[in-house]
Amino acid sequence: xxxxxxxxxxxxxxxxxxxxxxxxxxxxxxxxxxxxxxxxxxxxxxxxxxxxxxxxxxxxxxxxxxxxxxxxxxxxxxxxxxxxxxxxxxxxxxxxxxxxxxxxxxxxxxxxxxxxxxxxxxxxxxxxxxxxxxxxxxxxxxxxxxxxxxxxxxxxxxxxxxxxxxxxxxxxxxxxxxxxxxxxxxxxxxxxxxxxxxxxxxxxxxxxxxxxxxxxxxxxxxxxxxxxxxxxxxxxxxxxxxxxxxxxxxxxxxxxxxxxxxxxxxxxxxxxxxxxxxxxxxxxxxxxxxxxxxxxxxx
Amino acid sequence: xxxxxxxxxxxxxxxxxxxxxxxxxxxxxxxxxxxxxxxxxxxxxxxxxxxxxxxxxxxxxxxxxxxxxxxxxxxxxxxxxxxxxxxxxxxxxxxxxxxxxxxxxxxxxxxxxxxxxxxxxxxxxxxxxxxxxxxxxxxxxxxxxxxxxxxxxxxxxxxxxxxxxxxxxxxxxxxxxxxxxxxxxxxxxxxxxxxxxxxxxxxxxxxxxxxxxxxxxxxxxxxxxxxxxxxxxxxxxxxxxxxxxxxxxxxxxxxxxxxxxxxxxxxxxxxxxxxxxxxxxxxxxxxxxxxxxxxxxxxxxxxxxxxxxxxxxxxxxxxxxxxxxxxxxxxxxxxxxxxxxxxxxxxxxxxxxxxxxxxxxxxxxxxxxxxxxxxxxxxxxxxxxxxxxxxxxxxxxxxxxxxxxxxxxxxxxxxxxxxxxxxxxxxxxxxxxxxxxxxxxxxxxxxxxxxxxxxxxxxxxxxxxxxxxxxxxxx
Numbered sequence: 001x002x003x004x005x006x007x008x009x010x011x012x013x014x015x016x017x018x019x020x021x022x023x024x025x026x027x028x029x030x031x032x033x034x035x036x037x038x039x040x041x042x043x044x045x046x047x048x049x050x051x052x053x054x055x056x057x058x059x060x061x062x063x064x065x066x067x068x069x070x071x072x073x074x075x076x077x078x079x080x081x082x083x084x085x086x087x088x089x090x091x092x093x094x095x096x097x098x099x100x101x102x103x104x105x106x107x108x109x110x111x112x113x114x115x116x117x118x119x120x121x122x123x124x125x126x127x128x129x130x131x132x133x134x135x136x137x138x139x140x141x142x143x144x145x146x147x148x149x150x151x152x153x154x155x156x157x158x159x160x161x162x163x164x165x166x167x168x169x170x171x172x173x174x175x176x177x178x179x180x181x182x183x184x185x186x187x188x189x190x191x192x193x194x195x196x197x198x199x200x201x202x203x204x205x206x207x208x209x210x211x212x213x214x215x216x217x218x219x220x221x222x223x224x225x226x227x228x229x230x231x232x233x234x235x236x237x238x239x240x241x242x243x244x245x246x247x248x249x250x251x252x253x254x255x256x257x258x259x260x261x262x263x264x265x266x267x268x269x270x271x272x273x274x275x276x277x278x279x280x281x282x283x284x285x286x287x288x289x290x291x292x293x294x295x296x297x298x299x
Numbered sequence: 300x301x302x303x304x305x306x307x308x309x310x311x312x313x314x315x316x317x318x319x320x321x322x323x324x325x326x327x328x329x330x331x332x333x334x335x336x337x338x339x340x341x342x343x344x345x346x347x348x349x350x351x352x353x354x355x356x357x358x359x360x361x362x363x364x365x366x367x368x369x370x371x372x373x374x375x376x377x378x379x380x381x382x383x384x385x386x387x388x389x390x391x392x393x394x395x396x397x398x399x400x401x402x403x404x405x406x407x408x409x410x411x412x413x414x415x416x417x418x419x420x421x422x423x424x425x426x427x428x429x430x431x432x433x434x435x436x437x438x439x440x441x442x443x444x445x446x447x448x449x450x451x452x453x454x455x456x457x458x459x460x461x462x463x464x465x466x467x468x469x470x471x472x473x474x475x476x477x478x479x480x481x482x483x484x485x486x487x488x489x490x491x492x493x494x495x496x497x498x499x500x501x502x503x504x505x506x507x508x509x510x511x512x513x514x515x516x517x518x519x520x521x522x523x524x525x526x527x528x529x530x531x532x533x534x535x536x537x538x539x540x541x542x543x544x545x546x547x548x549x550x551x552x553x554x555x556x557x558x559x560x561x562x563x564x565x566x567x568x569x570x571x572x573x574x575x576x577x578x579x580x581x582x583x584x585x586x587x588x589x590x591x592x593x594x595x596x597x598x599x600x601x602x603x604x605x606x607x608x609x610x611x612x613x614x615x616x617x618x619x620x621x622x623x624x625x626x627x628x629x630x631x632x633x634x635x636x637x638x639x640x641x642x643x644x645x646x647x648x649x650x651x652x653x654x655x656x657x658x659x660x661x662x663x664x665x666x667x668x669x670x671x672x673x674x675x676x677x678x679x680x681x682x683x684x685x686x687x688x689x690x691x692x693x694x695x696x697x698x699x700x701x702x703x704x705x706x707x708x709x710x711x712x713x714x715x716x717x718x719x720x721x722x723x724x725x726x727x728x729x730x731x732x733x734x735x736x737x738x739x740x741x742x743x744x745x746x747x748x749x750x751x752x753x754x755x756x757x758x759x760x761x762x763x764x765x766x767x768x769x770x771x772x773x774x
Binding site for chain 2: 048051052053054073074076077079081083085086087088089091100101103104105140
């Protein structure tokens with residue numbers, strides 16, 4: 001795989017808390033990688049390690065072929081970073097922010113900058129401190145897209161934004177996705193689902209899985225088994241079948257390694273008196289909730 | 300790198316234009332308030348406090364444009380060159396602090412009749428001092444904080460300690476420059492290391508540790524470094540006399556108490572020294588004394604005089620004073636004690652005299668200019684005393700300066716601001732230092748003598764009765 005960023009056994013501790021715990025993953029060039037996970041999972045810390053905002057206690061993070069700890073001007077000129085928590089120079093107007101940042105980036109494109117201003121309906125002469133949260137986010141994104149970065153890192157960009165602003169942000173991202181690799185962390189799974197090509201699920205500082213979006217949605221299915229009598233759950237219950245539920249003569253669970261032939265075969269082996277089996281695709285949100293609840297249960 | 304530094308500097312100048320305007324305006328006001336041959340107005344004194352405060356505020360604001368600590372600032376993920384960032388702040392300090400101060404001090408000197416060319420070195424040295432003691436510490440502390448409240452909280456304590464250290468520093472008298480230079484060198488090393496840690500590695504905790512260690516070390520140097528050690532260094536740096544001096548403690552010399560009687564309960568002994576072996580036409584200045592008193596009972600008492608304590612200087616010696624523990628004095632007042640120790644003294648020579656023109660500033664070589672003033676003061680009208688004033692640029696000269704009548708050697712000698720520093724300037728915002736004296740004459744002559752040697756001479760006196768040395772106190 002031609003990866004634009006990768007980590008190997010990355011560890012970051014804050015006192016007694018391990019925010020990132022032996023995490024290894026890769027982001028393929030040209031992909032839109034959605035990093036999802038519950039609050040406190042370590043997503044923001046991971047991103048800050050990748051951006052050299054924090055230094056890892058152990059392990060290596062590579063970004064654009066350079067160890068994150070040694071990211072220089074050359075690499076940073078090809079990276080865009082937008083975070084919900086970023087402190088912007090509030091006294092600057094939107095226009096001056098873009099004008100000020102322009103000389104830092106050899107690949108800055110004035111035409112693209114104007115396009116982004118129009119696309120995001122940004123008021124050129126207004127100071128950043130007088131902008132709404134959504135507008136500030138759009139200004140930050142415009143200032144990170146105008147130089148056509150090779151890598152765009154977004155930390156919770158949609159958090160607290162109204163649907164219209166989200167739509168505009170995503171529109172901007174989709175436009176850029178052809179030439180930019182995007183790593184986006186978000187709770188907003190529905191939005192991520194609409195444009196992510198890869199997905200990683202983080203919990204408790206670890207990456208629970210990281211894979212292609214298509215493969216992910218294909219391997220997760222909500223399986224419903226209809227029986228001729230009220231069921232009792234068989235034991236031992238397969239570990240890759242999550243959140244089993246029973247009601248009347250129906251058993252439901254989430255299959256995490258769906259393969260129709262194998263899954264249905266296993267169901268038939270475990271249950272007697274089957275009158276029907278169905279496997280329904282799951283939205284990303286449902287997959288996320290299933291995984292989060294299951295991992296909480298284990299913890 | 301330079302291009303990016305100027306780009307950041309332009310941004311900072313744009314955002315801080317009002318603060319920069321205030322600093323520049325204050326520098327202009329300072330020129331107007333501080334001219335007049337060192338006779339300053341109260342407004343000038345106020346500006347001398349306000350100017351450094353304004354500079355520190357400006358520096359902190361500029362550094363906080365791109366704060367170093369924290370993980371939310373926008374600039375750390377942008378392609379900033381860290382060296383350019385520091386350089387941008389340095390350019391701002393240079394343009395908004397050093398250059399205006401240099402121009403203001405040069406203007407004040409020029410307006411007051413001091414030649415600029417011969418004072419250029421001192422003016423530039425002054426910038427180095429201001430940078431080391433004011434602007435670089437402000438830059439370093441600002442780099443360790445993210446906002447003005449933090450900056451005031453963090454920089455306030457070292458600033459207060461710095462002011463508190465001025466008293467023990469002044470206690471070193473004319474050799475205080477040695478302790479000041481040591482502290483300045485430590486400060487500079489800590490400032491540069493802190494800035495390197497912050498701008499290169501962004502390790503604020505380590506920087507705080509380093510700054511705290513530096514402050515403690517600097518304070519230790521000032522508080523614990525005795526005047527005798529500083530004078531010993533001064534002595535090593537100076538020339539030597541052809542023949543050695545001899546010092547005797549002579550209780551026979553009548554101890555003269557300066558001014559009123561000592562307060563009730565004070566236990567002070569006088570230390571009358573006679574110095575032999577002085578070169579011809581040389582003048583002596585006693586600087587300090589370390590002594591140990593051995594009582595017949597075997598009990599001892601040790602002490603040293605403050606190096607800025609006034610000695611009463613005589614033609615062939617001097618009389619010093621030292622407070623002594625009352626119980627020790629009481630027990631040994633009439634006992635024959637042994638007193639031994641070391642007297643630190645400076646020998647001045649090569650006198651040069653300049654007659655002052657009536658009521659016109661007269662250039663005095665090595666000093667600056669002196670002026671015999673008219674008898675305008677009511678208290679002097681009926682007395683044959685004429686005030687005279689000497690003004691020097693950027694430091695008081697390392698000369699013994701005496702104003703006297705043309706036909707007499709004795710007169711008023713300026714000794715309070717004397718410094719043996721070899722450097723061309725001392726830390727001061729107002730560039731002119733003045734001293735005012737009185738002389739019983741119509742025409743005033745200024746005689747300067749340069750230090751020939753700084754020497755430490757041992758003395759040992761036996762069978763001395765402390766009662767004979769004790770100074771009278773008020774009843």
